[in-house]
Amino acid sequence: MSSPSASPIPTSPDPSLLQQPSQGTNRQASHRPVIEEDPGISAVDIYDAVCSGKTAMVTVVDEWLDCYKRSRETGLLVLINFIVRSCGCKGVVSREMFDSMQNAEIIGTLTKEFNEESVNYPLCTPGPLLKRFKASLCEFARVLVHSCRNSLVYDEYLFPSLLALLTGLSDSQVRAFRHTSTLLAMKLMTGLAKAAMIVSVQLQTTQRQYDMENSKEAHDRAPDRLEELQLLENRGEVVSMMNGTFRGVFVHRYRDLLPEIRAACIEELGVWLRTNPEDFLNDGCLKYLGWTLYDKQSPVRLQCVLALQGLYREKDFIGRLEFFTSRFKERMLSMVLDKNPDVAVEVVNLLLLIQMNTEEGLREEECAHIYPLVYAAHRGLASAAGSFLYNRLKGVIADDNRENDKSDNTAFLQILISFYIQSEFHEHGAYLVDSLWSVAGSELRDWETMTTLLLQDTGEEQGLMYEEEEALIDLMMCAIRQAVQATPPVGRTQGKKVVTYKSDNFSTHTYSTSPVLLPSAVLLDLFSICQYLDLLLSQICDIVEKHTDVTVLEASAHLASTFRSDHYTFSSRAHLAFSQLLDGLTESLNTYLSDVLQVGEHVCEVCIQIDMFVFFPPQAFELLCDLLLLYSANSAHSESALNALVHLPSDSLRSEMASFLVDYIFDTEETELNVEGEEEMKITLLQKRRNQLAGYCKLVIYGVLDLAAATDVFKHYSKFFSDYGDIIKETLSRSKLISPVQSAKTVCLSLQQLYSEMLLEDPSRQDLGEIRELAKKLAMSFGIDLHRVRKPLMALHMDGVSFAFREPQEGEKQHPNVAFLEILSEFSFKLLQPDRAQLAVFLKTKCPSAALSWRPVRMYQRSLEARFSSKPREQEGGDAVSSHDTPVAKRKRTTAQGEMYAHVCTDTQHARKLCDTCRHPVSSL
Incomplete structure (x- = not known):
C-alpha cells in the first residue's frame, strides 16, 4: 500500500490543470486599502442561528452570500469569525489582521486569546445542546457547499482560503480548534465530493454530445469544445481542493488522539466512498x-x-x-x-x-465464528446472529431443493435440528428460538409440519431418529412458549411484548394427533400446557367456592364465560369443569335451604317487621333484569327444549319496573337533597344506577319489553343527559335498528306523555321550554340521511298531529293538546319538501277551520313551509323558552353535581371506559 501522505485521489490528465496553486496553510495577505462596509449579517448572527437550530440554514447562507457578493473579503472575514466563535474562542479576527497576517499568525494570535481554563467548547457541551449544535453546524456546511456548487466553488478564492484556514486550525494543539475545524473540513469535503461527481456526470454528457458532433459532416459540426474544457477545468479545481484537504486534514486527523475526531473522519470517508467512487x-x-x-x-x-x-x-x-x-x-x-x-x-x-x-x-x-452467538445473552447480538444463521440455512436449503422435492419448512426444520444437536447447547433451546423468532417466526410456528415429522417412522425418508425427535420437541416447546408468553429467556432484555394467537393452532394439532403421539414417552412434555390449563380451572373453581365478594365472583364469572367460548379448542374442558362447579353449588344450596326452611314462619315475620329488605330493591332490580333476559323467548330460539322455561313479565311487573325507574334512577329530589354526601359515595351510587338503567334498556332492546316501554327512558334524555345520556342515546340508536317507524312513534309518545303530565299538574301552564329542549335533542338523533328517515318522521308527525287534535274527554276544554304542535315543529327541519306538503294537507284534514288561525297551528305550518331554515324561529312563539334556558331543577343539579360528575362522559366512546366495572356496560347493549 502507498504511504499515508500519498494522495489517493487521481488528478486530471490535463497538464494545464496541474498548475493550480498549492492549498497550503498560508494565505497571501491582502494589501488592498481597508474600506468600511456594512457586512449585512454578522458572525454572531450566524452563530446564534446555528445554536438555536430554529432558523432555516438556507436563509442564513443566502444572507451570507449576499454579504459575500458585495465584498468577498468582508464576507470571508464574517465566515472566519463564525468558525472561531464555533470553536469556543472569544477572540475576533479583525480586518487589519485579515489583511496583514498569514493564517499561521492569525491562528497563533487566537491561540493566545483562547480561554484554556474551560475544558468545554460548543462541540463537547454535555446534554441535548451538543446534538443540536453539531447537527446545525453540519447542516450549515452542507448548505454552504450546495448553494455555491455552480459558481463560487470555482472562484479560486472562497473555498481555497476557507480550506487553508481549516487546515491550519486542524493542526492546532488546542483541542477545540482541532475538533471543530476537522469536522467542518470533512463536511465541506463531502460537499465537494458530491460536486465533483456532478461535474463528472456533466462531463460524460458533454463527451457524448461531442462524439455525436464528430459523427456529423464537417460543415455541420460545432466549431469548438469550450463547454468540455470548462467542465474539465472545474473538475480539476474541485479535485485539487479535495487533494489538499485529504492530505492536509484527513491523513493527519484520522489518527488523532481524540476519538471524536477520528470517528468524524471515518464517517465522512464512508460518505465519500459511496457518493464519489470514481475518485475515492x-x-x-x-x-x-x-x-x-x-x-x-x-x-x-x-x-x-x-x-x-x-x-x-x-x-x-x-x-x-x-x-x-x-x-x-x-x-x-x-x-x-x-x-x-x-x-x-x-x-x-x-x-x-x-x-x-x-x-x-x-x-x-468462517461462519463457525458467528453461529454460537445465537446463544449470546445480548438480545441484539443474538438476533443479528439469528438472521445470519437463517440466511445461511436458507442457502443450504436452496441448494438441496435442486436435488429433491422437500418443502421449505420441512427442510428448514430438519437442518435446524441438525444444527441444534451439533451445537451441543441442548439446554438452551429457548435462546436459539428467541434469536430466530424475528426472521423465522413462520417456520417456528408451523405446528403441522412439526407434528408431521414426529409422526413419521424412523425408516421413512424424512423420518427422525430418537435424538432428533427429542431435539424437535425441545424446540417446539420453546416456540410455543415464545408464541404464547412472548417473554425472553433468562438474561436477555425484554423487548416489545407481542403475543401471537396463531399458537391456538397448536391445540388443534395436538388433540387431533394425541392418540398417536401418546405412546412416545418423550412426547408427554407436549401436554404440560394442558396440565397448566387443568390447574387454572381448578383454582377458579376454588375461588368461587371460598369467596363471597361480589366483585371477585363477577370477575370469575366473566373468566368462566371466556373460557367456554367456542373460539378456543379447550372450551369443552372448561365447560365440563364449570358444569361440575354449578352442580356442587346447587347441591350445597339445597342442603342449606332445607335447613333454613325448617326454621319456620316466625323468623320470616321478624325479618319483615324490622324491614330489613328495604335495602335490597336496587339489587333485586338488577337480578330481575338478568332473569327476565335469561328466560326470554330469544334465549329459547336455539334450543326448543327451553321453551317451557320462557317467562314473560306481566303488566303489573312492567308497571312496577317503570315505577322503579322514576323512584330510584330518575329521582331529582333525592339527588338534590344528597348534595352534601361524599364524592366517592355519589360516584358509586351513579355507577349502580347506570347499571340498573342499562339492565332495563337491554330488556327493551332484546324484545323482553315492548319499544313503548322505552318512553319511560326517552323522556328523561335531556334532563339527565349528563348522567345517563350515553346509555339513553345508545338505546335510542338500537331501537331504530329494530323498527325505525316504531322507534319514531315511541319518541313521539314520550313527548306526549310529558305534555300530558304537565297538563295534569297545572292545566293552565303552557311553559313548553323543557319539553321543546328534549324534542331538539331527540330530533338530532335522526341523523343527516333524510331519505332514510322519511317514513319514521312522517309517522312521528302524523301521530303528533293526531294527538294535538284528538277528541277531548269529558270535562276537558276544546283541543287541550293543540300546543303540542309547537313541540312537534322541532322535528320539521328534518322533513323533505314532498313530505312537508303531504303533512300540510294532513294538518288541514285534522284541524278545524277555526283553529287555523291559532298561534301553535300557524307556527307548525310555517315550520312546514320553511325550506332552508333548519328550525322554526323561537320568537314566533310568544311564551316559548329559549333553548339556552335551563329549568330550575336542572340548574340545581348542574351547580351541585357539575364538578362531581365532570368525568362522566356523555358520548358513547368515553362512557365505555366509565362502565368497565358495570354489570351492564353500554357495549353490551
Missing part, C-alpha cells in the same frame, strides 16, 4: 478503513463498520472491494466478539452483507 473507491482510501478496524475506541470502530456496510450493500462496488475483503476479513471475523455489543451487532450485519453479496462469501469454518 480505491485501495488508497480503503486502507484507512481497514486500519481503523483496530482502533482502541469502540465509537471509532463502530463508524468504520457502518461505513463498510454502506459499501457492501452496493453490488457495483463488490469488485473493487475484493482485495480489501481478503486483507481484512480475518479482523472482521474476530470483531464479532468485540467487547462493545453494539459494534459486535453491526459486524455480524456486515458479515451477512459479505455473505449475501460477494461471490465467494464466507467459508463454513
Whole structure:
C-alpha cells in the first residue's frame, strides 16, 4: 500500500490543470486599502442561528452570500469569525489582521486569546445542546457547499482560503480548534465530493454530445469544445481542493488522539466512498478503513463498520472491494466478539452483507465464528446472529431443493435440528428460538409440519431418529412458549411484548394427533400446557367456592364465560369443569335451604317487621333484569327444549319496573337533597344506577319489553343527559335498528306523555321550554340521511298531529293538546319538501277551520313551509323558552353535581371506559 501522505485521489490528465496553486496553510495577505462596509449579517448572527437550530440554514447562507457578493473579503472575514466563535474562542479576527497576517499568525494570535481554563467548547457541551449544535453546524456546511456548487466553488478564492484556514486550525494543539475545524473540513469535503461527481456526470454528457458532433459532416459540426474544457477545468479545481484537504486534514486527523475526531473522519470517508467512487473507491482510501478496524475506541470502530456496510450493500462496488475483503476479513471475523455489543451487532450485519453479496462469501469454518452467538445473552447480538444463521440455512436449503422435492419448512426444520444437536447447547433451546423468532417466526410456528415429522417412522425418508425427535420437541416447546408468553429467556432484555394467537393452532394439532403421539414417552412434555390449563380451572373453581365478594365472583364469572367460548379448542374442558362447579353449588344450596326452611314462619315475620329488605330493591332490580333476559323467548330460539322455561313479565311487573325507574334512577329530589354526601359515595351510587338503567334498556332492546316501554327512558334524555345520556342515546340508536317507524312513534309518545303530565299538574301552564329542549335533542338523533328517515318522521308527525287534535274527554276544554304542535315543529327541519306538503294537507284534514288561525297551528305550518331554515324561529312563539334556558331543577343539579360528575362522559366512546366495572356496560347493549 502507498504511504499515508500519498494522495489517493487521481488528478486530471490535463497538464494545464496541474498548475493550480498549492492549498497550503498560508494565505497571501491582502494589501488592498481597508474600506468600511456594512457586512449585512454578522458572525454572531450566524452563530446564534446555528445554536438555536430554529432558523432555516438556507436563509442564513443566502444572507451570507449576499454579504459575500458585495465584498468577498468582508464576507470571508464574517465566515472566519463564525468558525472561531464555533470553536469556543472569544477572540475576533479583525480586518487589519485579515489583511496583514498569514493564517499561521492569525491562528497563533487566537491561540493566545483562547480561554484554556474551560475544558468545554460548543462541540463537547454535555446534554441535548451538543446534538443540536453539531447537527446545525453540519447542516450549515452542507448548505454552504450546495448553494455555491455552480459558481463560487470555482472562484479560486472562497473555498481555497476557507480550506487553508481549516487546515491550519486542524493542526492546532488546542483541542477545540482541532475538533471543530476537522469536522467542518470533512463536511465541506463531502460537499465537494458530491460536486465533483456532478461535474463528472456533466462531463460524460458533454463527451457524448461531442462524439455525436464528430459523427456529423464537417460543415455541420460545432466549431469548438469550450463547454468540455470548462467542465474539465472545474473538475480539476474541485479535485485539487479535495487533494489538499485529504492530505492536509484527513491523513493527519484520522489518527488523532481524540476519538471524536477520528470517528468524524471515518464517517465522512464512508460518505465519500459511496457518493464519489470514481475518485475515492480505491485501495488508497480503503486502507484507512481497514486500519481503523483496530482502533482502541469502540465509537471509532463502530463508524468504520457502518461505513463498510454502506459499501457492501452496493453490488457495483463488490469488485473493487475484493482485495480489501481478503486483507481484512480475518479482523472482521474476530470483531464479532468485540467487547462493545453494539459494534459486535453491526459486524455480524456486515458479515451477512459479505455473505449475501460477494461471490465467494464466507467459508463454513468462517461462519463457525458467528453461529454460537445465537446463544449470546445480548438480545441484539443474538438476533443479528439469528438472521445470519437463517440466511445461511436458507442457502443450504436452496441448494438441496435442486436435488429433491422437500418443502421449505420441512427442510428448514430438519437442518435446524441438525444444527441444534451439533451445537451441543441442548439446554438452551429457548435462546436459539428467541434469536430466530424475528426472521423465522413462520417456520417456528408451523405446528403441522412439526407434528408431521414426529409422526413419521424412523425408516421413512424424512423420518427422525430418537435424538432428533427429542431435539424437535425441545424446540417446539420453546416456540410455543415464545408464541404464547412472548417473554425472553433468562438474561436477555425484554423487548416489545407481542403475543401471537396463531399458537391456538397448536391445540388443534395436538388433540387431533394425541392418540398417536401418546405412546412416545418423550412426547408427554407436549401436554404440560394442558396440565397448566387443568390447574387454572381448578383454582377458579376454588375461588368461587371460598369467596363471597361480589366483585371477585363477577370477575370469575366473566373468566368462566371466556373460557367456554367456542373460539378456543379447550372450551369443552372448561365447560365440563364449570358444569361440575354449578352442580356442587346447587347441591350445597339445597342442603342449606332445607335447613333454613325448617326454621319456620316466625323468623320470616321478624325479618319483615324490622324491614330489613328495604335495602335490597336496587339489587333485586338488577337480578330481575338478568332473569327476565335469561328466560326470554330469544334465549329459547336455539334450543326448543327451553321453551317451557320462557317467562314473560306481566303488566303489573312492567308497571312496577317503570315505577322503579322514576323512584330510584330518575329521582331529582333525592339527588338534590344528597348534595352534601361524599364524592366517592355519589360516584358509586351513579355507577349502580347506570347499571340498573342499562339492565332495563337491554330488556327493551332484546324484545323482553315492548319499544313503548322505552318512553319511560326517552323522556328523561335531556334532563339527565349528563348522567345517563350515553346509555339513553345508545338505546335510542338500537331501537331504530329494530323498527325505525316504531322507534319514531315511541319518541313521539314520550313527548306526549310529558305534555300530558304537565297538563295534569297545572292545566293552565303552557311553559313548553323543557319539553321543546328534549324534542331538539331527540330530533338530532335522526341523523343527516333524510331519505332514510322519511317514513319514521312522517309517522312521528302524523301521530303528533293526531294527538294535538284528538277528541277531548269529558270535562276537558276544546283541543287541550293543540300546543303540542309547537313541540312537534322541532322535528320539521328534518322533513323533505314532498313530505312537508303531504303533512300540510294532513294538518288541514285534522284541524278545524277555526283553529287555523291559532298561534301553535300557524307556527307548525310555517315550520312546514320553511325550506332552508333548519328550525322554526323561537320568537314566533310568544311564551316559548329559549333553548339556552335551563329549568330550575336542572340548574340545581348542574351547580351541585357539575364538578362531581365532570368525568362522566356523555358520548358513547368515553362512557365505555366509565362502565368497565358495570354489570351492564353500554357495549353490551
